[in-house]
Amino acid sequence: MKTSASLVWFRSDLRLSDNPALQAAIKRGGAVLPVFIYAPNEEDPWAPGGASRWWLHQSLKSLQASLLKINSRLIIRRGPTLEALQELSRDYKTEAIFWNRRYEPAIIKRDAKIKEAFSGSGILTESFNGALLNEPWTIHNQSGKPFQVFTAFWRHCLAKMQPAEPLPTPRKLARPNRWPNSLLLDSLELEPRIKWAEGIRSAWRPGELGARAQLDHFLKYSLSGYGETRNLPDRPGTSRLSPYLHFGEMTPRQIWAAMREKAEAEGTPQSVWQASTFLTEIGWREFSHHLLFHFPHMPEMPLRENFKRFPWRKAPEFLRAWQKGLTGYPIVDAGMRELWTTGWMHNRVRMIVASFLVKDLLVSWLEGARWFWDTLVDADLAQNTLGWQWTAGCAADAAPYFRVFNPVSQGEKFDPQGNYVRKWCPELARLPDKWVHRPWEAPPMLLEEAGLELDRTYPEPIVNHTIAREVALEAFSSLSAKQR
């Protein structure tokens, strides 16, 4: 005798709390079958990179454990997704399939096909908003078009938004009479064969519990100084919630609720300001999803037409030096090595290294986006795309072309004691503060005392920033209508 069941198709929502699809299945009654289907080629060309796969493995493991505690299990299958869902629903008298939406163009298309395939089958399919404060199609300006400028977008959202209370965490799920087969998590081979993930492992605690712990820690220790310390890469001044948000181990709605609670408890103008500065970052996440939804070609194409003829360099040796953290600019190299080691980079440093690749080296933002995609544990198509287009100046609402970060002054301003640089570039550790961001200018005696031999133990700068800046300004001005 088969029991009637609902499938809950887990995707980028690896949590039990505040999960609309899961709640819908519970509400419907009958058994709940939690399913994860691994089908990376359906996300092509943005299938999860190495760091993301590592995180995904840990998250699934954590979700398995959480489900076990509430009388349930995670069924793991491989794609093609449609076939996997059809097979499961055939074998287990499935009445409904529920999932939370994703917004990547390839996923939207695939999900639409899946919905289509089940229509008329007698199986209900329903998707929910489990990742955003507002669905992208509900936000538009007065002429009915999507916003392209952040400030206007976020002002509009703040005025209209009333995020609901987060949904509860289920205590117990109804099981089927008999569990479907499941693959072993290890058989998905998400973890790297070569052991390069140890640095990531020691930096992070993936999963829903890790997410909550991180949020609590941030609210308790870092939010009060957020406006200032978020820019200092040697301190834990940022929220570090990005990977949790990407994998749906935490929702913006939960963050919103936690912040509101805290603001109500404290209520000082200062705390409200710090909270709003942080919430603006959540606003950027919303904005990036809004843009990706309305301009689905964004991951590959510049939003501004005229950038299609930008003279990017093909410079594999520059790209490689940047990737390896061997550019000769300490703050850039420190950032790239932090990324490689921990799967994450401080936001301030992301801007610096991105500006360096795009403006000093004149290498296309797409190359940068691809590298970040493979190495970041928080790699998110919407956020990564907007971040790079913003830096390159080819988004509608972008950094002005003349804003070229100076890697030395940025380093001296935001890492004045060189703690960050010394941590990730230990060969520079013994240089005095004064020279730690510009070793090539240090007196030879000092270099020797610090055990540093330029071009042997640490590279000379691969480009001269002052000259590179001039070249970049020239290249960018070639885009203006007057000149061309």
Added chain:
DNA sequence: TTTTGAGTTGTTCGA
């Protein structure tokens, strides 16, 4: 329809 004001995160130069 036309007009106006504004636009995340900077740097440099010269007074």
Added chain:
DNA sequence: GTCGAACAACTCAAA
């Protein structure tokens, strides 16, 4: 050392 202005042109949003 500090401060304000210049750095383009363009597009978006809203009046």
